[in-house]
Amino acid sequence: xxxxxxxxxxxxxxxxxxxxxxxxxxxxxxxxxxxxxxxxxxxxxxxxxxxxxxxxxxxxxxxxxxxxxxxxxxxxxxxxxxxxxxxxxxxxxxxxxxxxxxxxxxxxxxxxxxxxxxxxxxxxxxxxxxxxxxxxxxxxxxxxxxxxxxxxxxxxxxxxxxxxxxxxxxxxxxxxxxxxxxxxxxxxxxxxxxxxxxxxxxxxxxxx
Amino acid sequence: xxxxxxxxxxxxxxxxxxxxxxxxxxxxxxxxxxxxxxxxxxxxxxxxxxxxxxxxxxxxxxxxxxxxxxxxxxxxxxxxxxxxxxxxxxxxxxxxxxxxxxxxxxxxxxxxxxxxxxxxxxxxxxxxxxxxxxxxxxxxxxxxxxxxxxxxxxxxxxxxxxxxxxxxxxxxxxxxxxxxxxxxxxxxxxxxxxxxxxxxxxxxxxxxxxxxxxxxxxxxxxxxxxxxxxxxxxxxxxxxxxxxxxxxxxxxxxxxxxxxxxxxxxxxxxxxxxxxxxxxxxxxxxxxxxxxxxxxxxxxxxxxxxxxxxxxxxxxxxxxxxxxxxxxxxxxxxxxxxxxxxxxxxxxxxxxxxxxxxxxxxxxxxxxxxxxxxxxxxxxxxxxxxxxxxx
Numbered sequence: 001x002x003x004x005x006x007x008x009x010x011x012x013x014x015x016x017x018x019x020x021x022x023x024x025x026x027x028x029x030x031x032x033x034x035x036x037x038x039x040x041x042x043x044x045x046x047x048x049x050x051x052x053x054x055x056x057x058x059x060x061x062x063x064x065x066x067x068x069x070x071x072x073x074x075x076x077x078x079x080x081x082x083x084x085x086x087x088x089x090x091x092x093x094x095x096x097x098x099x100x101x102x103x104x105x106x107x108x109x110x111x112x113x114x115x116x117x118x119x120x121x122x123x124x125x126x127x128x129x130x131x132x133x134x135x136x137x138x139x140x141x142x143x144x145x146x147x148x149x150x151x152x153x154x155x156x157x158x159x160x161x162x163x164x165x166x167x168x169x170x171x172x173x174x175x176x177x178x179x180x181x182x183x184x185x186x187x188x189x190x191x192x193x194x195x196x197x198x199x200x201x202x203x204x205x206x207x208x
Numbered sequence: 209x210x211x212x213x214x215x216x217x218x219x220x221x222x223x224x225x226x227x228x229x230x231x232x233x234x235x236x237x238x239x240x241x242x243x244x245x246x247x248x249x250x251x252x253x254x255x256x257x258x259x260x261x262x263x264x265x266x267x268x269x270x271x272x273x274x275x276x277x278x279x280x281x282x283x284x285x286x287x288x289x290x291x292x293x294x295x296x297x298x299x300x301x302x303x304x305x306x307x308x309x310x311x312x313x314x315x316x317x318x319x320x321x322x323x324x325x326x327x328x329x330x331x332x333x334x335x336x337x338x339x340x341x342x343x344x345x346x347x348x349x350x351x352x353x354x355x356x357x358x359x360x361x362x363x364x365x366x367x368x369x370x371x372x373x374x375x376x377x378x379x380x381x382x383x384x385x386x387x388x389x390x391x392x393x394x395x396x397x398x399x400x401x402x403x404x405x406x407x408x409x410x411x412x413x414x415x416x417x418x419x420x421x422x423x424x425x426x427x428x429x430x431x432x433x434x435x436x437x438x439x440x441x442x443x444x445x446x447x448x449x450x451x452x453x454x455x456x457x458x459x460x461x462x463x464x465x466x467x468x469x470x471x472x473x474x475x476x477x478x479x480x481x482x483x484x485x486x487x488x489x490x491x492x493x494x495x496x497x498x499x500x501x502x503x504x505x506x507x508x509x510x511x512x513x514x515x516x517x518x519x520x521x522x523x524x525x526x527x528x529x530x531x532x533x534x535x536x537x538x539x540x541x542x543x544x545x546x547x548x549x550x551x552x553x554x555x556x557x558x559x560x561x562x563x564x565x566x567x568x569x570x571x572x573x574x575x576x577x578x579x580x581x582x583x584x585x586x587x588x589x590x591x592x593x594x595x596x597x598x599x
Binding site: 182 | 360372376402
């Protein structure tokens with residue numbers, strides 16, 4: 001058991017959450033981070049979908065890593081990811097249909113998410129299944145964390161709601177407060193992601 | 209010795225390193241260099257490439273050039289209020305002016321307090337000299353918003369633009385975009401209902417300290433360009449155009465009067481602060497595109513009307529010529545200006561969503577200014593390199 005949670009395995013899980021965050025440090029997966037974060041709920045669902053797909057594709061590729069011929073490895077990886085994406089997409093349609101409609105093509109586009117291919121190439125091809133699984137979970141959650149921060153700010157200031165419930169009281173609107181229309185636009189999420197990266201770099205200054 | 213100079217000399221020991229009020233060093237420094245030319249500028253009379261004037265003096269010149277348009281804007285705020293409430297006959301000149309003054313003053317105060325506040329904090333934090341690039345932006349910002357724009361929106365927008373359009377690029381002189389226009393763009397996209405449109409934003413509707421008149425019903429007044437964007441429009445009356453030249457039309461506070469803007473523009477050209485190449489080519493680009501659009505039958509607006517309506521003249525004179533965000537190369541200035549005029553009129557005519565395109569045109573060309581410069585510098589280098597080849 002102690003081997004399961006050795007320091008290396010822990011690092012595989014925790015490093016992508018902070019110092020090696022896929023969005024804030026490696027600047028991967030930005031397009032979906034901009035597209036699906038106008039509200040909190042789709043942002044969370046998207047983050048969880050990516051976490052599940054990254055984790056299990058990492059495990060599958062890690063199991064197959066010795067049998068995959070080097071020259072066609074990208075195709076094999078794509079097949080695995082595509083299969084998982086299809087499963088997740090069907091599950092979302094079955095259980096959370098409204099969110100699945102909101103996410104539209106972006107669930108299907110997880111297959112082109114650079115975080116996935118990056119982890120498969122950089123980690124799963126060299127490591128055994130258990131660290132690969134932790135690495136996938138860590139990267140997925142690191143990605144989800146940024147999505148949730150951006151989604152929170154955008155929904156709060158753009159719609160005045162969180163998870164669809166009004167949180168800005170009516171007397172604020174009566175006093176002349178207005179929702180910020182720019183927060184609803186993708187342009188603003190790019191600025192917020194920039195601010196998150198700014199804060200993240202300032203916080204982790206010593207580790208560079 | 210001059211008493212103000214003496215005052216600063218007395219304050220100095222307190223704000224130096226280790227002094228009691230060191231936290232206010234940049235504040236004192238900022239006011240001192242504003243009042244007196246610092247010792248670090250080039251001296252008059254010696255041989256220097258550098259000008260003896262420093263940026264604070266240039267900024268003050270631009271602020272002076274803006275004053276006619278600002279004063280007229282204040283008068284026009286009162287005039288539009290009286291016109292809207294039907295009290296034009298019994299309103300006095302000074303009554304209208306003071307009404308406008310009181311309506312505009314809070315915006316100027318908010319813009320300066322928020323903007324300069326952030327600049328002072330950043331200067332103190334980074335231990336740098338305070339940069340008064342905001343002197344001009346702070347007066348430009350109230351002039352390019354509608355008179356009814358709420359102060360809290362203005363404060364957020366100013367903070368947004370000073371931090372994200374200026375300080376993170378490195379402060380005054382390093383910004384890619386004009387901070388005043390970023391403020392307006394932020395307001396424009398964030399709170400469209402408070403910034404444009406058929407709503408009641410262009411005319412002040414309430415009394416201020418007993419001055420002015422209260423509108424009994426919400427009074428809607430579209431800008432002439434807003435009217436032109438609506439269906440069934442068939443050309444302006446000569447009266448509208450005459451009013452657009454003198455400035456008695458609804459619009460943003462400082463942008464309406466072509467005459468007042470021209471006064472400021474002449475001062476800028478005479479002192480050499482603004483480039484006549486940029487200014488002229490914006491007008492030429494706008495006029496040519498306006499003529500083209502008109503002959504293609506896409507719009508009923510005459511080409512010369514494009515130049516006097518909306519923010520075109522204000523943008524061309526005060527925004528496009530901003531030395532930081534416009535082109536530096538002499539040929540580049542022509543390209544830059546022509547494209548601004550072209551895009552502004554294109555947006556006005558071809559985009560049904562936005563009746564006015566000057567802001568978007570200038571911001572877009574701000575983005576390309578350095579690319580244009582690069583092309584001209586590079587082509588010059590190539591030309592000279594060819595000439596230097598040994599045959």
